[in-house]
Amino acid sequence: MIAAERSSCLIVTGMPGAGKSTVTRLVAQRLPRSARLDGDHISRLVVSGRVGALGEPADEAAQQVELCNRNLCMLANNFSDAGFTPVIDWVIPDRKQLDFFLSLLPARQVLFVVLSPGIDICKYRNTLRDPRERFDFDGYEALDADMKRELGEIGWWFDTAALTPGETADQIIHEAPRHALVS
Numbered sequence: 520m521i522a523a524e525r526s527s528c529l530i531v532t533g534m535p536g537a538g539k540s541t542v543t544r545l546v547a548q549r550l551p552r553s554a555r556l557d558g559d560h561i562s563r564l565v566v567s568g569r570v571g572a573l574g575e576p577a578d579e580a581a582q583q584v585e586l587c588n589r590n591l592c593m594l595a596n597n598f599s600d601a602g603f604t605p606v607i608d609w610v611i612p613d614r615k616q617l618d619f620f621l622s623l624l625p626a627r628q629v630l631f632v633v634l635s636p637g638i639d640i641c642k643y644r645n646t647l648r649d650p651r652e653r654f655d656f657d658g659y660e661a662l663d664a665d666m667k668r669e670l671g672e673i674g675w676w677f678d679t680a681a682l683t684p685g686e687t688a689d690q691i692i693h694e695a696p697r698h699a700l701v702s
Contacts, residue, residue, distance in 0.1 A: 521550060521630065521692050527604055528595050528627040529695060530620065532611040533634035534662055535654040536641035538684060542634065543608040545688035550606070554598040558609030561594075562587040572610070573658075588616065592623035599627055612662060613669040621701065630699040631674030632691055638663055640680050675699035 521527050531543050540557065547555040562583065563569070570579045587609075595605035611617050611631075621629060636644075638659045645653055675698035679687045691699075 521546075521604055521695055526599050526627050527630055527696070528599060528607065528624050529604065529630045529632065529691070529699075530607045530609070530611065531632045531634060531691070532609060533636075534638070534641045534659055534666075535610070535656050536643070536645035536648075537634035537636060538644065538679060538687065539608045539610075539634060541684045542679075542687050542691065543606045545684055546691055547604075547606045549688060549692055550604050552602055553604045553606055554594070556591050556594050556598075556605055556607045556609075558587055558591055558607065561590050564590075584616075585619070588619055589623065592620055595624060595627070611670075612666055614673070615669075617670060617673065617701075628696075629701050630695045631701045632695055632699045633666065633670065633674060633676045634679050634687070635676050636678060636680040674701050 521529060529543075529546065531539050531546070533539055540559075543555050543557070547553040562572070565583060565586075570576070570583050572580055572584050574580045591607055591609060595607060598605045611620065617631065642659060645656070648654075675695060677687070677691070677698075682690070
């Protein structure tokens, strides 16, 4: 079971619509001491001059993604040092970004879970979101292929297609230490 006294940091990733936000919220609520760190919220701290991860100019987008990643890891370390389990919700699309996270979380037991219910389910779930929360994204096939190629052997690829968010959260809490450990 995930426990703060082990200095664990849980990273939950996946494609848009995979269920990251809902599941990380439930996981964090069920742990005795936890902090949910939402990459989307952290990236939106930049108010003026913000460029989204897929925006233009691409070099500015990359710098802002790196800034967000640094801030997520800094917060994760601070919460972990205070005895809370950080639960990170963020799209980590490739090995380079995961390695960056691992380099900034060296004293942590990192649990890396990829929610992978499938492209069709992700697309469908995205349509169910409040219009303000939808992510207009047409790169599912490319992102799925890239993530499988770059990260397919790392962490726990968890097919959640047939599970409720609550069932998914419960399984992550109880099984991630066995299936998702990367450092």
